[in-house]
Amino acid sequence: MSPSDASDSAVLPEYLLDSVSLLSKKWHPAIVRCLADTTGYSFSDIEDRLDGVSAKVLTDALSELQAYEIIERREVSQSPLRVSYTLTERGEELNEVIASLADWGETHLAAPATERVVLVAEDNPRVNEMHTAWLEEEYTVRTASDGEETLRRLDGDVGVVVLDRRMPGPSGDDVLDWIRSQQYDIRVVMATSEDVDLDLLDMGFDDYLTKPIEKQELLSAAADLFERHQYDAQLQEYLALRAKLTLLQVEYSAERLESNDEYRRLRSRLDELEPASDDLDDVDPELFERIPVEIPS
Numbered sequence: 001m002s003p004s005d006a007s008d009s010a011v012l013p014e015y016l017l018d019s020v021s022l023l024s025k026k027w028h029p030a031i032v033r034c035l036a037d038t039t040g041y042s043f044s045d046i047e048d049r050l051d052g053v054s055a056k057v058l059t060d061a062l063s064e065l066q067a068y069e070i071i072e073r074r075e076v077s078q079s080p081l082r083v084s085y086t087l088t089e090r091g092e093e094l095n096e097v098i099a100s101l102a103d104w105g106e107t108h109l110a111a112p113a114t115e116r117v118v119l120v121a122e123d124n125p126r127v128n129e130m131h132t133a134w135l136e137e138e139y140t141v142r143t144a145s146d147g148e149e150t151l152r153r154l155d156g157d158v159g160v161v162v163l164d165r166r167m168p169g170p171s172g173d174d175v176l177d178w179i180r181s182q183q184y185d186i187r188v189v190m191a192t193s194e195d196v197d198l199d200l201l202d203m204g205f206d207d208y209l210t211k212p213i214e215k216q217e218l219l220s221a222a223a224d225l226f227e228r229h230q231y232d233a234q235l236q237e238y239l240a241l242r243a244k245l246t247l248l249q250v251e252y253s254a255e256r257l258e259s260n261d262e263y264r265r266l267r268s269r270l271d272e273l274e275p276a277s278d279d280l281d282d283v284d285p286e287l288f289e290r291i292p293v294e295i296p297s
Helices: 003-011 014-024 028-033 043-049 055-067 089-108 125-137 147-153 174-184 198-202 215-228 233-251 252-259 261-273
Strands: 071-078 081-087 116-122 140-144 157-165 187-192 207-210
Touching: 014 028, 014 147, 028 043, 028 055, 028 081, 028 089, 043 055, 043 081, 055 071, 071 198, 089 125, 116 125, 116 147, 125 174, 125 198, 125 215, 140 147, 147 174, 157 174, 174 187, 187 215, 198 233, 198 261, 207 215, 207 233, 215 233, 233 252, 233 261, 252 261
Parallel strands: 116 140, 116 157, 157 187, 187 207
Antiparallel strands: 071 081
């Protein structure tokens, strides 16, 4: 067998290994992609677009790519000296290969995106449409216009429910009880135009918004509740209970609340759940912006 025949039949021919070696260097593919579809960039242009590359590493990488005739260095002016880097024809061909590799990697190697699903349960068509439009900017949104449809549209894929408290058929209160009875890992924000009442003490919601709801208010609540999925059950219970008691303290005097047995029980439960400071290291401080840091006695 001739040397050329051996090269052709090799499982990993030398030219393939050379190509892999060239592309395996961190900044080489990045530089090629950076220069694609441009009329040329200066050294500082490339440096600005490649976050994290040092001047020395970039200089070495550009020199090596020039040696392979993948990029070309041209003097734009001599005084002051200005140079521009562009892809050669060989470089344009390599860019197509890199783009194909990127597409393949996105299809077969990238971790699947976790779909975040919000169910908007609201019987007012205008409000339902408005809340849906706001949330669709960041989430996959399902909608329901009454209690029966809400129950049909609920499953384990739903992460957050924006639940109208008063709907035809099963009410929001009934739907909330059903969600908790099924032990779904779903966070619920109750939405209502009704006055805040002490009945809330018995409800297992995670957040509570009073209509009319502002766009940023709704988006912040949804973001907070999705973030809570990362926390353990005790911290989630603590945050939900803290939000509930804070809400009631805004509406009722301390004397009125302290005369309520259920309120006192929940206050004791809140004290039991109080996390240590170390347990809050990974909690976004902004999560507490709508919940006072200290709940008064």
